[in-house]
Amino acid sequence: xxxxxxxxxxxxxxxxxxxxxxxxxxxxxxxxxxxxxxxxxxxxxxxxxxxxxxxxxxxxxxxxxxxxxxxxxxxxxxxxxxxxxxxxxxxxxxxxxxxxxxxxxxxxxxxxxxxxxxxxxxxxxxxxxxxxxxxxxxxxxxxxxxxxxxxxxxxxxxxxxxxxxxxxxxxxxxxxxxxxxxxxxxxxxxxxxxxxxxxxxxxxxxxxxxxxxxxxxxxxxxxxxxxxxxxxxxxxxxxxxxxxxxxxxxxxxxxxxxxxxxxxxxxxxxxxxxxxxxxxxxxxxxxxxxxxxxxxxxxxxxxxxxxxxxxxxxxxxxxxxxxxxxxxxxx
Amino acid sequence: xxxxxxxxxxxxxxxxxxxxxxxxxxxxxxxxxxxxxxxxxxxxxxxxxxxxxxxxxxxxxxxxxxxxxxxxxxxxxxxxxxxxxxxxxxxxxxxxxxxxxxxxxxxxxxxxxxxxxxxxxxxxxxxxxxxxxxxxxxxxxxxxxxxxxxxxxxxxxxxxxxxxxxxxxxxxxxxxxxxxxxxxxxxxxxxxxxxxxxxxxxxxxxxxxxxxxxxxxxxxxxxxxxxxxxxxxxxxxxxxxxxxxxxxxxxxxxxxxxxxxxxxxxxxxxxxxxxxxxxxxxxxxxxxxxx
Numbered sequence: 001x002x003x004x005x006x007x008x009x010x011x012x013x014x015x016x017x018x019x020x021x022x023x024x025x026x027x028x029x030x031x032x033x034x035x036x037x038x039x040x041x042x043x044x045x046x047x048x049x050x051x052x053x054x055x056x057x058x059x060x061x062x063x064x065x066x067x068x069x070x071x072x073x074x075x076x077x078x079x080x081x082x083x084x085x086x087x088x089x090x091x092x093x094x095x096x097x098x099x100x101x102x103x104x105x106x107x108x109x110x111x112x113x114x115x116x117x118x119x120x121x122x123x124x125x126x127x128x129x130x131x132x133x134x135x136x137x138x139x140x141x142x143x144x145x146x147x148x149x150x151x152x153x154x155x156x157x158x159x160x161x162x163x164x165x166x167x168x169x170x171x172x173x174x175x176x177x178x179x180x181x182x183x184x185x186x187x188x189x190x191x192x193x194x195x196x197x198x199x200x201x202x203x204x205x206x207x208x209x210x211x212x213x214x215x216x217x218x219x220x221x222x223x224x225x226x227x228x229x230x231x232x233x234x235x236x237x238x239x240x241x242x243x244x245x246x247x248x249x250x251x252x253x254x255x256x257x258x259x260x261x262x263x264x265x266x267x268x269x270x271x272x273x274x275x276x277x278x279x280x281x282x283x284x285x286x287x288x289x290x291x292x293x294x295x296x297x298x299x300x301x302x303x304x305x306x307x308x309x310x311x312x313x314x315x316x317x318x319x320x321x322x323x324x325x326x327x328x329x330x331x
Numbered sequence: 332x333x334x335x336x337x338x339x340x341x342x343x344x345x346x347x348x349x350x351x352x353x354x355x356x357x358x359x360x361x362x363x364x365x366x367x368x369x370x371x372x373x374x375x376x377x378x379x380x381x382x383x384x385x386x387x388x389x390x391x392x393x394x395x396x397x398x399x400x401x402x403x404x405x406x407x408x409x410x411x412x413x414x415x416x417x418x419x420x421x422x423x424x425x426x427x428x429x430x431x432x433x434x435x436x437x438x439x440x441x442x443x444x445x446x447x448x449x450x451x452x453x454x455x456x457x458x459x460x461x462x463x464x465x466x467x468x469x470x471x472x473x474x475x476x477x478x479x480x481x482x483x484x485x486x487x488x489x490x491x492x493x494x495x496x497x498x499x500x501x502x503x504x505x506x507x508x509x510x511x512x513x514x515x516x517x518x519x520x521x522x523x524x525x526x527x528x529x530x531x532x533x534x535x536x537x538x539x540x541x542x543x544x545x546x547x548x549x550x551x552x553x554x555x556x557x558x559x560x561x562x563x564x565x566x567x568x569x570x571x572x573x574x575x576x577x578x579x580x581x582x583x584x585x586x587x588x589x590x591x592x593x594x595x596x597x598x599x600x601x602x603x604x605x606x607x608x609x610x611x612x613x614x615x616x617x618x619x620x621x622x
Contacts, residue, residue: 160561161577286562
């Protein structure tokens with residue numbers, strides 16, 4: 001097991017390093033000169049050179065990249081002369097457009113995104129597992145077909161179309177929900193909760209649909225297994241057959257995939273947060289794209305990659321702890 | 332077999348309609364009378380911030396005999412023409428991306444699965460790396476850093492680069508089991524070259540997998556293109572695209588819901604049609620549910 005863990009962690013660090021390098025390279029090669037952007041109007045060539053020097057943009061690629069990597073672990077300083085900006089580790093860069101340290105911007109917004117993500121995950125797991133169980137029990141009957149139709153719809157509707165549609169119906173027309181505005185939880189829990197209902201639903205609906213299908217398929221498979229037949233044959237109560245024998249093997253893969261999907265949620269949060277005006281990491285990314293604030297875009301990309309890679313690893317390790325065959329296959 | 336299923340036939344009909352619209356866009360627009368870039372100031376109300384005129388034979392969102400699906404608020408551009416041309420953009424991008432991912436996925440999947448060893452290791456590592464990448468966020472980042480002209484080619488390339496591993500993984504697994512079968516052994520014994528074995532013996536057996544994956548990939552890419560355009564990093568105005576129409580409807584949708592509803596419905600229905608079709612194709616070619 002130790003060998004397997006070391007192997008996986010090593011692989012994870014390599015992938016993260018490559019993601020860093022690749023992202024940095026793309027921005028280095030493709031993006032317009034940040035010095036020109038920062039300089040803005042009334043710019044002189046001398047001033048651009050000055051900015052380049054302050055930012056270290058006059059250095060070769062490798063030096064810049066190593067500086068960035070070093071900043072991640074030990075922190076670094078930006079600027080020169082009298083205006084030095086301290087950026088403690090983990091330093092993800094400095095946004096010159098907002099004059100803020102990128103790490104601080106992310107840390108401020110992460111809790112909001114966490115609320116969106118956790119709420120959505122609870123919703124889709126509950127809906128997906130219940131929907132899948134109902135479909136499996138009523139296989140081939142009306143309820144099953146009805147749920148199958150719903151899941152197809154849920155998987156096809158693009159989330160921003162759904163977001164705008166729901167907002168139009170429930171906020172503008174019916175006025176059942178208030179217009180979204182930032183309210184701290186402590187001030188008005190009811191309003192806070194009402195704000196998040198639509199974002200949670202929108203983010204959850206696609207996942208809920210695919211989880212319903214997955215649960216259904218797994219439960220039907222498990223119910224056909226010999227050990228379930230044995231349990232039934234020896235006269236166990238149907239409810240005990242379900243609880244002790246059928247559910248656990250059927251739901252383990254669902255929970256595994258949930259871990260990975262949860263880690264990859266930042267991409268979906270981007271659209272949801274933008275449409276509903278929630279001030280999380282996703283909206284930060286969208287705003288930075290509009291403003292072309294590259295250090296922030298890059299930091300969000302790296303953060304998202306970090307979640308995905310770490311999420312996959314945690315899931316793999318948990319899975320290998322449950323199922324020894326995975327370990328054997330990997331080594 | 333598929334043709335006896337009313338849902339599948341309805342989906343095919345809708346897809347055919349959109350494809351026809353995309354192919355004949357210039358012709359259709361000539362019949363409907365407005366091209367997608369033409370401003371019609373007479374269809375909007377300058378006193379109300381440019382919302383489409385209603386009343387006097389004009390319906391919801393400015394829908395009339397002249398403008399079949401209404402006009403865009405603010406500019407008065409014909410929505411029908413923009414939908415028709417937007418279909419062209421969406422379909423072209425989605426189909427080109429599907430083609431490119433399929434070629435890449437099949438080739439690399441076959442290579443990794445058939446040759447194994449070091450080839451397999453390298454290809455599998457690259458696939459793992461690409462699948463660990465936060466594809467959507469990275470696509471947005473790359474596209475935002477690139478110049479906005481010729482975005483459609485970039486969109487296709489970026490979507491495909493992150494898309495092929497999902498197909499290649501399946502192809503690889505199936506190739507690995509197919510190459511153990513007797514008919515491959517027989518071909519090898521009768522002196523077939525490696526290229527012959529891969530393309531003549533193994534590839535035809537992967538047809539149904541590829542068919543299902545392709546039908547499921549198209550709606551995904553249509554959604555991705557629309558999503559990227561919605562976020563402002565896909566096709567840029569004045570080029571019409573459904574996602575970008577939905578994006579620009581955001582600031583109007585409480586006043587002119589039709590402007591959001593029309594492209595939203597077209598897009599959702601198209602994705603749904605492909606999904607249902609993919610589902611039915613899968614049920615037809617793979618009754619055991621292995622894919």
